[in-house]
Amino acid sequence: TVTSTPPSPNPAPPEQAAEQVAVFDSAPRSEEVRITGTPQTELSVASVPGQPGNTTAVLFARLLDVGPDGSTTPLSTTSAPIRVDSLSPDGRATEVDVALPAVVHTLREGHRLRLRLSTTDPAFATPDKAAVYRVAPAGRNTLSLPSVAAEPARSPSPPVGALLGIGAFAVLIVVATVLAVRFERSRKRPPDPELTDVPLSVERVDKSYPRHPDAVRELSVRVERGQIVGLLGPNGAGKTTLLRMVLGMTRPDSGRIHVFGHEVVPSAPVLSRVGGIVDSPGLLPHLTGWENLRLHWEATGRPLEQARLDEVVRIAALGEAAHQKARTYGPGMRQRVALAQAMLGMPELLILDEPMSSLDPTHTQRTREMLREYANTGRSVLLSSHLLGEVEQTCTHVVVLSRGRRVASGTVEELIAADSVTAFHVDQPQRAASTLRSLEGIGHVEIRDDVVYAELARHPTATAVNALVNAEVSINRVGPHRRLEDAFLELVGEDR
Missing domain, CATH: 3.40.50.300 (P-loop containing nucleotide triphosphate hydrolases)
Known part of the structure; x- marks a missing residue:
């Protein structure tokens, strides 16, 4: 039975506080167990007829590790608050599921667990009125402990993989720093004064x-x-x-x-x-x-x-x-x-x-x-x-x-005219060919499809045009013999 007591201007001695606590101990462990997660249990809570109380009970649960010598170690620094509503005034019990604070703890062989229930906790306000409740384990009368299989490390060898990873990371940092410095220097390098106006x-x-x-x-x-x-x-x-x-x-x-x-x-x-x-x-x-x-x-x-x-x-x-x-x-x-x-x-x-x-x-x-x-x-x-x-x-x-x-x-x-052959589209091809042949230094001149082709050598195109105009030859168009496509195919060696 646990009792909740309102605060008093004259606090009771520590040994009287036991009336506000109920404890339940497990049997000693026959082997070591690793507790990892949230322990759970079931409780039965009831009011006591004829004793002060109300329809709502507030309790606080905590697990303790009890050694063979009776010493206790809390599994966590906090308690699990439990609120039970609609308690029956005739003393009929209400069963509740309790999830205790998550822990990671190793329970040694010969140690046992203690479930400690109290009506007060330093992290919460003290009840305003006195009340009496009866609490007991419920269900299968067990405490469920989550655990994972684990083995202690037996080899004292250093973590070679971790050390190699740290070393590689350090090398990457050094390389990145060197590259960053070089990159920044290249960005700040002054421009070449001879090229500042060259795109x-x-x-x-x-x-x-x-x-x-x-x-x-x-x-x-x-x-x-x-x-x-x-x-x-x-x-x-x-x-x-x-x-x-x-x-x-x-x-x-x-x-x-x-x-x-x-x-x-x-x-x-x-x-x-x-x-x-x-x-x-x-x-x-x-x-x-x-x-x-x-x-x-x-x-x-x-x-x-x-x-x-x-x-x-x-x-x-x-x-x-x-x-x-x-x-x-x-x-x-x-x-x-x-x-x-x-x-x-x-x-x-x-x-x-x-x-x-x-x-x-x-x-x-x-x-x-x-x-x-x-x-x-x-x-x-x-x-x-x-x-x-x-x-x-x-x-x-x-x-x-x-x-x-x-x-x-x-x-x-320049690329199109590399072969020095110029095409003249005229109205009188024969007269045009004769006129061009009469120019000193003119190379080969021929007529194909009413178009006159002439190797002007070092003669400007304007010289040939003036000669044709003086010979009363009408010129429709003058241009290089080949197109850019012809020059391209010749330069890269591609077949037509």
């Missing part, structure tokens, strides 16, 4: 991969202000690899790349002056084109007003499609949004990988005009393309790559 300078760059040991070899490219430079080459020639290195997406094995005099490294501040697309655009389908552009710019951390969104949307000719969801876009429209993404902030250097792929003829023409307009403002463009005709009509300069090396470079006109 792009690639000097003897090499790059290899396990499956492509000669991806790029001793490649040098230079892009001046106002130029549109096209990269031409068969698949695997190194075009995309070069563009990725220029954008700081991968490092060259050797050589240097400078943008406006600053050496390019990943996250270099000078890359804020460069815009580019290399891979397919990653547009969020549930956002509009406009929202995708704004989100892309905000990710750079720069003020939104510097993005020049309205100007970019106008130049890219997105129109009303800019306010439609990206999931409704076809391949051509996605490509145009990607071009707009590269132009955000109107960077001084544009790097474009296959910018006209997926575009219909109308938008191809618009993109060509847009790039020319962009270059006329003093900005520069470096692009790769497999559309030789578009490169011929769009670019001012061409770099031809084959097997990672540069095999030719120059203006489009």
Whole structure:
């Protein structure tokens, strides 16, 4: 029987507190057990007829480890509060399930457990009125102990695996620190004063991969202000690899790349002056084109007003499609949004990988005009393309790559006119041929399909035109004998 006593101005001596506690002991353990979790038991609680009390009982339960010598050790620092409502005044018992505080404890052989029930606990308020209750174990008269199987470590050997892991982690920290220092130094390296006004300078760059040991070899490219430079080459020639290195997406094995005099490294501040697309655009389908552009710019951390969104949307000719969801876009429209993404902030250097792929003829023409307009403002463009005709009509300069090396470079006109043969479309082919043959130093002249082909050697085209005009020959068109496609196929050794 336990009694709850209200606080008194004259506290009772400690030995009288036993009236407020009920204890139940288990038999001594015959073997060691590891208690892990929440012990549980069942209790019977009842009021005592004729004694003070009410219909609600509040008790506190705690487990103790009792040694063979009678010493006690609490299994936890807290007690489990138990509230039993609707007690019968005639003394009929109410059974309750009790979950004791979770513990991790080893009960040694010969020790026993003690369930201690009290009506007071230091962590809770003392009852206002005295009450008497009768408590006893219920159910199977057992205490359920959660446990797990465990064995003590028998080997005193040091934790080799843990030590190796700690050592490897320390080495990684040292390597990361060294790389961070080198990276910061490379970012703060002063610009090359001779290249500060050159948008792009690639000097003897090499790059290899396990499956492509000669991806790029001793490649040098230079892009001046106002130029549109096209990269031409068969698949695997190194075009995309070069563009990725220029954008700081991968490092060259050797050589240097400078943008406006600053050496390019990943996250270099000078890359804020460069815009580019290399891979397919990653547009969020549930956002509009406009929202995708704004989100892309905000990710750079720069003020939104510097993005020049309205100007970019106008130049890219997105129109009303800019306010439609990206999931409704076809391949051509996605490509145009990607071009707009590269132009955000109107960077001084544009790097474009296959910018006209997926575009219909109308938008191809618009993109060509847009790039020319962009270059006329003093900005520069470096692009790769497999559309030789578009490169011929769009670019001012061409770099031809084959097997990672540069095999030719120059203006489009220089590459086309490399064989010195000029085609004259005239109304009188025979008179025109005779007139051209009369010029001193002129090479072979022939007529094919009413077109006169002449090797002008060192003669300017204007000299030949003046001679034909003086001979009263009407000229419809004058131009190089071969197209850029012919020059390309000859340079890279591809069959027609």
